[in-house]
Amino acid sequence: MNKTLDNYLNKTLDDYYGVKVTVNKAYLKEVRCPFCFYGGYLYEFIIMLKNGKVGKKGKCPDCGQTMLLSTLTVDITPEDYGKFVYNYCRLPKGHKKFNWDKLKRRIWEAGISYRFWYGFNKAKREAHGLTE
Numbered sequence: 116m117n118k119t120l121d122n123y124l125n126k127t128l129d130d131y132y133g134v135k136v137t138v139n140k141a142y143l144k145e146v147r148c149p150f151c152f153y154g155g156y157l158y159e160f161i162i163m164l165k166n167g168k169v170g171k172k173g174k175c176p177d178c179g180q181t182m183l184l185s186t187l188t189v190d191i192t193p194e195d196y197g198k199f200v201y202n203y204c205r206l207p208k209g210h211k212k213f214n215w216d217k218l219k220r221r222i223w224e225a226g227i228s229y230r231f232w233y234g235f236n237k238a239k240r241e242a243h244g245l246t247e
């Protein structure tokens with residue numbers, strides 16, 4: 116990472132937390148919220164605990180949903196993401212956790228809309244006992 120970007124990110128983190136923080140490079144990974152597909156750095160999702168440590172759970176700065184931080188860093192194909200969303204929707208109140216307007220727009224903008232819905236609909240067919 117070059118020096119300018121490093122300084123910029125340190126400054127951003129200081130502003131974000133209101134205190135001087137040491138950058139853990141692992142938190143500079145770019146991630147997507149599974150519920151609204153907001154894209155940002157992992158540190159934006161961090162919830163600081165009272166003891167000054169980073170919590171296991173994170174919170175999306177855009178839609179406010181919480182999730183395990185470890186979930187955010189999983190590499191997943193658009194098809195598997197669609198499958199995840201479909202299966203999550205089958206959980207009680209699962210459907211309500213998603214911000215559909217943002218999610219649909221963002222997967223479209225990211226160019227993965229077709230692959231996402233392919234995975235989503237495939238999972239749907241499988242759930243209803245229909246195979247190709």
Ligand SMILES: [Zn+2]
Nearest residue numbers: 148151175178
């Ligand atoms: Zn979100």
